[in-house]
Amino acid sequence: xxxxxxxxxxxxxxxxxxxxxxxxxxxxxxxxxxxxxxxxxxxxxxxxxxxxxxxxxxxxxxxxxxxxxxxxxxxxxxxxxxxxxxxxxxxxxxxxxxxxxxxxxxxxxxxxxxxxxxxxxxxxxxxxxxxxxxxxxxxxxxxxxxxxxxxxxxxxxxxxxxxxxxxxxxxxxxxxxxxxxxxxxxxxxxxxxxxxxxxxxxxxxxxxxxxxxxxxxxxxxxxxxxxxxxxxxxxxxxxxxxxxxxxxxxxxxxxxxxxxxxxxxxxxxxxxxxxxxxxxxxxxxxxxxxxxxxxxxxxxxxxxxxxxxxxxxxxxxxxxxxxxxxxxxxxxxxxxxxxxxxxxxxxxxxxxxxxxxxxxxxxxxxxxxxxx
Amino acid sequence: xxxxxxxxxxxxxxxxxxxxxxxxxxxxxxxxxxxxxxxxxxxxxxxxxxxxxxxxxxxxxxxxxxxxxxxxxxxxxxxxxxxxxxxxxxxxxxxxxxxxxxxxxxxxxxxxxxxxxxxxxxxxxxxxxxxxxxxxxxxxxxxxxxxxxxxxxxxxxxxxxxxxxxxxxxxxxxxxxxxxxxxxxxxxxxxxxxxxxxxxxxxxxxxxxxxxxxxxxxxxxxxxxxxxxxxxxxxxxxxxxxxxxxxxxxxxxxxxxxxxxxxxxxxxxxxxxxxxxxxxxxxxxxxxxxxxxxxxxxxxxxxxxxxxxxxxxxxxxxxxxxxxxxxxxxxxxxxxxxxxxxxxxxxxxxxxxxxxxxxxxxxxxxxxxxxx
Numbered sequence: 001x002x003x004x005x006x007x008x009x010x011x012x013x014x015x016x017x018x019x020x021x022x023x024x025x026x027x028x029x030x031x032x033x034x035x036x037x038x039x040x041x042x043x044x045x046x047x048x049x050x051x052x053x054x055x056x057x058x059x060x061x062x063x064x065x066x067x068x069x070x071x072x073x074x075x076x077x078x079x080x081x082x083x084x085x086x087x088x089x090x091x092x093x094x095x096x097x098x099x100x101x102x103x104x105x106x107x108x109x110x111x112x113x114x115x116x117x118x119x120x121x122x123x124x125x126x127x128x129x130x131x132x133x134x135x136x137x138x139x140x141x142x143x144x145x146x147x148x149x150x151x152x153x154x155x156x157x158x159x160x161x162x163x164x165x166x167x168x169x170x171x172x173x174x175x176x177x178x179x180x181x182x183x184x185x186x187x188x189x190x191x192x193x194x195x196x197x198x199x200x201x202x203x204x205x206x207x208x209x210x211x212x213x214x215x216x217x218x219x220x221x222x223x224x225x226x227x228x229x230x231x232x233x234x235x236x237x238x239x240x241x242x243x244x245x246x247x248x249x250x251x252x253x254x255x256x257x258x259x260x261x262x263x264x265x266x267x268x269x270x271x272x273x274x275x276x277x278x279x280x281x282x283x284x285x286x287x288x289x290x291x292x293x294x295x296x297x298x299x300x301x302x303x304x305x306x307x308x309x310x311x312x313x314x315x316x317x318x319x320x321x322x323x324x325x326x327x328x329x330x331x332x333x334x335x336x337x338x339x340x341x342x343x344x345x346x347x348x349x350x351x352x353x354x355x356x357x358x359x360x361x362x363x364x365x366x367x368x369x370x371x372x
Numbered sequence: 373x374x375x376x377x378x379x380x381x382x383x384x385x386x387x388x389x390x391x392x393x394x395x396x397x398x399x400x401x402x403x404x405x406x407x408x409x410x411x412x413x414x415x416x417x418x419x420x421x422x423x424x425x426x427x428x429x430x431x432x433x434x435x436x437x438x439x440x441x442x443x444x445x446x447x448x449x450x451x452x453x454x455x456x457x458x459x460x461x462x463x464x465x466x467x468x469x470x471x472x473x474x475x476x477x478x479x480x481x482x483x484x485x486x487x488x489x490x491x492x493x494x495x496x497x498x499x500x501x502x503x504x505x506x507x508x509x510x511x512x513x514x515x516x517x518x519x520x521x522x523x524x525x526x527x528x529x530x531x532x533x534x535x536x537x538x539x540x541x542x543x544x545x546x547x548x549x550x551x552x553x554x555x556x557x558x559x560x561x562x563x564x565x566x567x568x569x570x571x572x573x574x575x576x577x578x579x580x581x582x583x584x585x586x587x588x589x590x591x592x593x594x595x596x597x598x599x600x601x602x603x604x605x606x607x608x609x610x611x612x613x614x615x616x617x618x619x620x621x622x623x624x625x626x627x628x629x630x631x632x633x634x635x636x637x638x639x640x641x642x643x644x645x646x647x648x649x650x651x652x653x654x655x656x657x658x659x660x661x662x663x664x665x666x667x668x669x670x671x672x673x674x675x676x677x678x679x680x681x682x683x684x685x686x687x688x689x690x691x692x693x694x695x696x697x698x699x700x701x702x703x704x705x706x707x708x709x710x711x712x713x714x715x716x717x718x719x720x721x722x723x724x725x726x727x728x729x730x731x732x733x734x735x736x737x738x739x740x741x742x743x744x
Contacts, residue, residue, distance in 0.1 A: 038689070042696040046681060067689040071665060075685060083681040293443060309418060309455040313447060317410070317439045324414040324696060 001140070001181040001208050003240045007350050013232070013259035016349040019240055021139045022179055023079065023087040024054045028240065028261040029345055031252070031338045032057045032089060034269065037066070038082040041269050042328045043335070045083045047305070051335040053342060054086045055139070057264040060132050061093030061124075065115055069135035077137030089264070090138040091244070092129050094145040094185070095213070106146065108163065126170035134177050142211060143171040145185040150218040157189035158197075165201040172205050183209040183242060190223040192230035199234035209240040212260075216246045225254060232259045249278065249341055250366060253358045256345055268338050272330035275319045278337040282365050286330065291316045298329075304336030373512075373553040373580050375612045379722050385604070385631035388721040391612055393511045394551055395451065395459040396426045400612065400633040401717055403624070403710045404429045404461060406641065409438070410454040413641050414700045415707070417455045419677070423707040425714060426458045427511070429636040432504050433465030433496075437487055441507035449509030461636070462510040463616070464501050466517040466557070467585070478518065480535065498542035506549050514583060515543040517557040522590040529561035530569075537573040544577050555581040555614060562595040564602035571606035581612040584632075588618045597626060604631045621650065621713055621737060625730045628717055640710050644702035647691045650709040654737050658702065663688045670701075676708030 002020040009015065019026040033040045033052050036059045040048060048056065058078060063069060075081040078088050097104055097111045104113035110125030126144045133141035144167050148160040164187045175182045184207035188194030195212075202210065212231045215224050228243065235241055242262035243255050252263055268278065275287040279299040284291075286298065297307035298315060306315075306329040318326035348357030374392040381387065391398040405412045405424050408431045412420060420428065430450060435441060447453040450460050469476055469483045476485035482497030498516045505513035516539050520532040536559045547554045556579035560566030567584075574582065584603045587596045600615065607613055614634035615627050624635055640650065647659040651671040656663075658670065669679035670687060678687075678701040690698035720729030 037693045037695060038686075039693075039695050039697045042700070044677070044697070044700065046677065066692060067664065067685070071685075074665060075667060075683075081683075081686055081689075083686070292439065293446060295447060305416070305418065311447075311453075313439070313443075314410075314453055314455070317453075321409045321411075321438060323409060323411050324699065325411045325416070327696065328414070328416065328700075 003209070003238065005238065007352070008237075009349055009354050010352055011355055012257045014256050014349050014354040015259060015261065016346050017240070017261060019261075021055070021087045021181070023085060023139055026054050026087065027346060029252075029256050029342055029349075030055065030262055031342045032262065032264040033335050033338070034058075034264055034266045035082070036266075037062050038072075038078060040331075040335070041273065042324070042331045043269075047332070048084060048086070050305075051332060051339060052086060053339055055089060056084065056086065057089045057091060058136070058138065059093065059096065060090045060129065060136060060141075061096035063090075063136055064093065064122075064132050065117055069132040073135035073137065079137070087140070088138040089140040090133050090136055090142065092133065092142040092144045092185075093124060094142075095147040095245070097124055098147045098149070106163075108166070110144070110167075111146075126167045127174045130171055130174040134180065138180065140181045140183055140209070141175075143168045143182060143184050143207070145187060145213055147214045147217070148187060148189050150189070152189045154189075154191055154194070157187075157191055157194050160189075161187045161194055161198040161201075165198065165205070168202055168207075169205050172207070181208045183207055183211050183240075185211045185213040185244070186231045186235075187214045188227065188231070189214060190219045190227050192226050195227045195230035196234055199231045203234060203236065207239070209242060210235050211242040211244050213244045215243065216251070221251070221254075225258065228255060228258055228260075235259075249338075250362060252341070253345065253361060256349075257354065257358060268334035269331050272332075272334040273327040275326070275330060277330050278334050280361070280365065286312055286315050287319045288316075298333045299337065302333065302336065302340070304333050306330070306333040306336070375581070375610065377610065379724070380609075381721055381726050382724055383727055384629045386628050386721045386726040387631060387633065388718050389612070389633055391633075393427070393459045393553070395457065395511055398426050398459065399718060401624075401628050401714055401721075402427065402634055403714045404634065404636040405707050405710070406430075406636055406638045407454070408638075409434050410444075410450060412703075412707070413645065414696070414703045415641075419704070420456060421458070422677075423704060423711060424458060425711055427461060428456065428458065429461045429463060430508070430510065431465065431468065432462045432501065432508060432513075433468035435462075435508055436465065436494075436504050437489055441504040445507035445509065451509070459512070460510040461512040462505050462508055462514065464505065464514040464516045464557075465496060466514075467519045467617070469496055470519045470521070478535075480538070482516070482539075498539045499546045502543055502546040506552065510552065512553045512555055512581070513547075515540045515554060515556050515579070517559060517585055519586045519589070520559060520561050522561070524561045526561075526563055526566070529559075529563055529566050532561075533559045533566055533570040533573075537570065537577070540574055540579075541577050544579070553580045555579055555583050555612075557583045557585040557616070558603045558607075559586045560599065560603070561586060562591045562599050564598050567599045567602040568606055571603045575606060575608065579611070581614060582607050583614040583616050585616045587615065588623070593623070593626075596623075597630065600627060600630055600632075607631075621710075622734060624713070625717065625733060628721075629726065629730055640706035641703045644704075644706040645699040647698070647702060649702050650706050652733070652737065658684060658687050659691045660688075670705045671709065674705065674708065674712070676705050678702070678705040678708070
């Protein structure tokens, strides 16, 4: 992996860069569509070449349970298995394992859990997760971490971040594959002091890139931005920074301003499946009666395959009928929207005009009651 | 509409032809994928240009209820509404209305029924159905008919076919749009004498094409083929013949041998959604464990987008996870398979070798226990 910063904004922390990975170069800030089970829901993987920006996220926990990391290794790795020529980042499964709550038990060694699929028993340790992510074969893999719950008291958050540090060190020792890149994850809940402490500890271990995890789990936007700022303040300027699981366009804009290079989020696909589509003027619910005879595309001027051929009236009809094509078209548009958003953001950074861009976007996007 | 016969088999009734319609020329025998609600489930309408053979079927009953035939008319017709450049045939709704059983009442005038969507009351008459199909704007529209139930006694089948004849005559009188083509429908249940009688009555009214309806509703294959033969024996040689709702590849081959030019069936899409895929060696259930690490395409040698990029192992994984892409890929392949099957059938007819082709296909297709 090579990361090259191309431009640092003069007034804020926004930055533009280039991240070279085995399956192609990424221009940052970049958004990664989520393909949890080696598929971005409803999208042909060929179509992802247009709709993604050269990288998607998949999930080690889900792939380990089904079809199995060993099967993916025998298939020649995840790229070949799913027919995707771009890059893949795998999350370590920390977030998913901890979401199991009643089904898991944490120890210093790792986490024992029961499969939500069949009740079978499994243990994830740093070493095991490194093995699983090696078998899956993503370009970027994440260290095993504990994603602390929200709310979470200061004492537990501290205990948890220190365990995450010890697990990160074990991941770092175990990691050997020089075709993959390992990122560390900063934890510390909503506490700026703990975020700073975690960042310092993770940096001490030393990774090629750094993620900020455990945010956007229920805390307020203010809590999120303060925790993020504390973490980022300690991160080296020359390594890529990835904010996990965030978010909506307004969150992305705010976090780019805070110095983040990489994002992932299920929302464009999930909201699309539910009939919410994005436009630069705000979100709209395409199921609404007002669109019954609206023959404009989902977003006027959008060059995506959904907007080039289909009207709001038709997409609404498909949603009302529960037809698969509804979700396909809305997801297609939302992914194309996110890609365009990131390209606009990057362009604004390169022109050293990101503050103005952000103010304009947020004013137009959030100001209106956009149902027209 | 212009229909031109290009070749009549020397030993059997199979025929190859050319059907010129407002949205392009069809080469017959032809299969029409079913897009009940103006969408072939799971398929982008752009992709249909490759996967269909220039025509799809949609359904006046479903479109009348949602989004409404008047809305489709204001949208500029079904082609524009759904973004489909090829031809459309609309079924009249007879089959669907009669399937409502408890919710409908038949009189000489027509059928009154309650909407399965909201319980509202509606009446379909010949005149109303002609108006609805005109509003939807398909290239070929079907006369309003009574699809008699199965089993059905001879007396009721006779009464029903005679009512269907009177309704067909009313449709013929009402039909005026010279950009559309109206087909009549032969009924008569499983009784060859009634099928012959119905065919003669419908031909007396005079239509540009003739459909055989009310088959493949539960009767045996033998009953179906005898009823079909009786109907076809009376049909003019120079008009297109359409067997409604049939069928599996083996049925299509048998009915092409019986002189049919046009087919439609929900099975390739529905079976695909359930994990059954077609190959020239037989069907296979892609969910089976035997495909867990089978890295061949669904069908070796198939040029379709699903077989060009994805393995059986991956498609099986998607089905096991309940992912939308599973249904998308299996439907894509099955439609491509049907298109290829019809091209092969046509080629065999043009070479006057259809009997041999049919014997070879049915031997290879049905002989094996194809799960490999």
